[in-house]
Amino acid sequence: MTSPLKVLLIEDDELFRLGLATRLQQEALLEITAEAEDGETALDLITKQEFDIIILDVGLPGIGGVETCRQIKQQQPQLPILVLTSHSQPTLINRLIEAQAQGYCLKGVDAESLILAIQSVAAGASWWDAQATQQIHAQFQQPMAEMPRSVPAQDNPLTQREGEILALIVNGKSNSEIAETLYIAAGTVRVHVHAILQKLEARDRTQAVVIALRHGLIKTDNLSKNPAIDS
Numbered sequence: 626m627t628s629p630l631k632v633l634l635i636e637d638d639e640l641f642r643l644g645l646a647t648r649l650q651q652e653a654l655l656e657i658t659a660e661a662e663d664g665e666t667a668l669d670l671i672t673k674q675e676f677d678i679i680i681l682d683v684g685l686p687g688i689g690g691v692e693t694c695r696q697i698k699q700q701q702p703q704l705p706i707l708v709l710t711s712h713s714q715p716t717l718i719n720r721l722i723e724a725q726a727q728g729y730c731l732k733g734v735d736a737e738s739l740i741l742a743i744q745s746v747a748a749g750a751s752w753w754d755a756q757a758t759q760q761i762h763a764q765f766q767q768p769m770a771e772m773p774r775s776v777p778a779q780d781n782p783l784t785q786r787e788g789e790i791l792a793l794i795v796n797g798k799s800n801s802e803i804a805e806t807l808y809i810a811a812g813t814v815r816v817h818v819h820a821i822l823q824k825l826e827a828r829d830r831t832q833a834v835v836i837a838l839r840h841g842l843i844k845t846d847n848l849s850k851n852p853a854i855d856s
Contacts (some may be wrong), residue, residue, distance in 0.1 A: 629656040630645055630677040630747050633670060635693065636709075637662045637685050641732070647710075655743065662686075664693030669702060678747040681726070683717065694724040707746045709739070718753075721833060723812070728752035751831040754805040757852075781842055782824040789837075790817045791842065795834050 630648065635658050636642040647658045659674055661667040663686050667679070674835070679697065683690035706719055707728040721729060724836075728740055728746040731754050734819055742752040783791065793803045800818065804811040825842075826834035836842075 627654060628652050628741070631656055631657050631658045631675065632743070633661065633667065633674075633676045633679045635661045635664070635667045635679060635690075635817070636682040638682070649740070649743075650840070652740055655740070663798065664688045664690065664696070667693055667702055668696055668700070670706065671697060676704060678743060679704060679706045680743065681706055681708050683712055683721075691720050691724050694721065694776075698725040705746045707743055707752065709734075722835065725828070730754050731814075735790065751829065753831070781843060783821060787817050787824070788842065790814060791821055791837055794830055794839065796823075799844050802845050 627770065629652075632655055634642060634646055634649075636645065639662070642660060643661070646660065649655045650657055658676065659670050662669055665687050667681075670677075681690055681694055687694060688696070690708070690710070694708070697706060698834045699702060702725070705728075707730065708726050709732055710717075711732045718729060726740055728751060730742050730752070734742070738830050745752050776829045782786070789807065790803055790815065793806060800811050803814045807814075821827075822829070822833055825833050825836045827836055
């Protein structure tokens with residue numbers, strides 16, 4: 626039997642935290658092993674306990690959610706963080722990407738979507754709520770209107786196949802879905818994704834998407850509104 630994911634829940638609203646913990650504990654594959662109401666407590670907890678994923682509220686007292694995310698990542702870069710918040714400003718999303726959060730969900734998300742987001746992020750995927758995904762895309766639409774729809778071939782470091790795969794990543798496709806779409810092996814997709822990250826000097830797929838949109842490496846008119854940028 627698969628062991629449940631060990632979750633650290635960081636939320637300062639006691640009633641919301643209680644309700645969320647109660648709902649998540651109903652899932653056999655999730656276990657709330659610790660709770661914190663501020664970033665300082667959370668940073669102390671991760672030095673004493675092992676977790677599979679962190680659910681983090683941005684509006685925390687003290688050092689705040691974004692700084693908490695950044696410091697957790699400094700201490701444990703491989704520990705996945707899913708942000709759960711009522712805020713959706715583009716500047717906040719950008720700060721969370723820079724702080725290396727793997728996912729972002731609004732607090733009004735339905736329980737099934739939230740559980741799927743938790744499981745996806747814990748498995749190594751990135752998960753961005755539909756509104757956040759649209760804002761990431763929209764952030765670069767204006768600058769890109771002032772530049773070519775795609776960069777000249779000689780300035781694009783990606784091969785044609787890598788470009789195809791990157792476009793599918795932007796549209797929220799997983800490695801298995803990309804393999805099925807392009808009729809290639811999933812292992813081959815992983816090799817291409819690794820090459821894409823190296824060439825773009827991106828730390829993960831989400832940052833690769835941002836870089837690709839910023840530099841016009843892919844066309845934006847074919848982007849879908851898939852809520853998740855998956856792995």
